[in-house]
Amino acid sequence: MAQSVLLTGAAGRVGEAILGGLADDHEWRLLDRNPPTDDQPGEFVVADITDDDAVREAMDGIDVVIHLAGDPRPEAPWDSVLTNNIDGTQTVFEAAVDAGVERVVFASSNHAVGNYETDARTPELYREHDDYLLDGTELPRPSNLYGVSKAAGETLGRYYHDEHDLSVACVRIGNLTEGHPPIDYERGQAMWLSYRDCAHLFDRCIRADYGYEIVYGISDNDRKYYSIERAREALGYDPQDNSAYYDGEERVAEPDA
Numbered sequence: 001m002a003q004s005v006l007l008t009g010a011a012g013r014v015g016e017a018i019l020g021g022l023a024d025d026h027e028w029r030l031l032d033r034n035p036p037t038d039d040q041p042g043e044f045v046v047a048d049i050t051d052d053d054a055v056r057e058a059m060d061g062i063d064v065v066i067h068l069a070g071d072p073r074p075e076a077p078w079d080s081v082l083t084n085n086i087d088g089t090q091t092v093f094e095a096a097v098d099a100g101v102e103r104v105v106f107a108s109s110n111h112a113v114g115n116y117e118t119d120a121r122t123p124e125l126y127r128e129h130d131d132y133l134l135d136g137t138e139l140p141r142p143s144n145l146y147g148v149s150k151a152a153g154e155t156l157g158r159y160y161h162d163e164h165d166l167s168v169a170c171v172r173i174g175n176l177t178e179g180h181p182p183i184d185y186e187r188g189q190a191m192w193l194s195y196r197d198c199a200h201l202f203d204r205c206i207r208a209d210y211g212y213e214i215v216y217g218i219s220d221n222d223r224k225y226y227s228i229e230r231a232r233e234a235l236g237y238d239p240q241d242n243s244a245y246y247d248g249e250e251r252v253a254e255p256d257a
């Protein structure tokens, strides 16, 4: 069933991937501090997520929030992640609860667990033969202050689920790249998320039945060191792409029929 979805950070790359696949599947209200540069589905609210009144107004009549807005830079300084990623995310969760929204899907990141990639484990960790897997039950181990802000967002989600019964999914997104996996970048190939798998995963986050989940948002890459089993089990995620099917920009193999 189509849901009424508020998409924050709609003008960015993840927003583009989601809307590229799901524009006609839900009723969209898009929010970003930057206005849209091209045609978008639904209505567009130009607002900052730290503006409490504007965020509350944007929640009216919404079933599900997909919360992407924030500073996505791994090297982002503390003042920016504190304002945009932590304070902004708390504003979104609080407004969602007060408006009676059923569910918030939070864009977390691989950088919330980036320091599991120790010198002893890398670069073998990024290769197909290595069987080390993170499954989403491990504690955060951030690789930068941006990762700390994403771990904080996951914890805010846990609090709003436990205390206010909000359904929350935290998607630890890997490396979203359009068209093909990152080139000459093993880490990026291990955690590639294709645009179509991204749209499908967020659609499952909108539609599936769950309480609180942390899942990894990557394609079914042979090189993966993030398990996608929880995303399959809890959400019904069924990715179609795999960085191993590519030689540079060219797709050279098809999945078995």
Ligand SMILES: NC(=O)C1=CN([C@@H]2O[C@H](COP(=O)(O)OP(=O)(O)OC[C@H]3O[C@@H](n4cnc5c(N)ncnc54)[C@H](O)[C@@H]3O)[C@@H](O)[C@H]2O)C=CC1
Pocket: 008, 009, 010, 011, 012, 013, 014, 015, 031, 032, 033, 034, 047, 048, 049, 050, 067, 068, 069, 070, 071, 072, 073, 084, 088, 107, 108, 109, 110, 172, 173, 174, 175, 176, 177
């Ligand atoms: N692209 C990727 O591979 C990954 C992205 N993510 C997360 O996904 C989310 C989206 O990332 P991208 O689309 O790649 O970034 P992006 O920079 O392309 O898009 C972010 C959007 O959020 C908006 N925004 C930022 N701060 C805002 C604020 N305070 N109020 C309102 N709007 C604001 C920006 O204007 C921008 O349109 C971020 O939270 C990022 O941390 C996580 C892991 C990987």
Ligand SMILES: O=C1O[C@H](COP(=O)(O)O)[C@@H](O)[C@H](O)[C@H]1O
Pocket: 072, 073, 074, 109, 110, 111, 173, 174, 175, 176, 187, 188
């Ligand atoms: O969280 C994010 O992660 C991806 C992948 O990280 P990288 O350090 O391997 O590039 C990054 O591209 C994206 O900008 C960021 O938001």
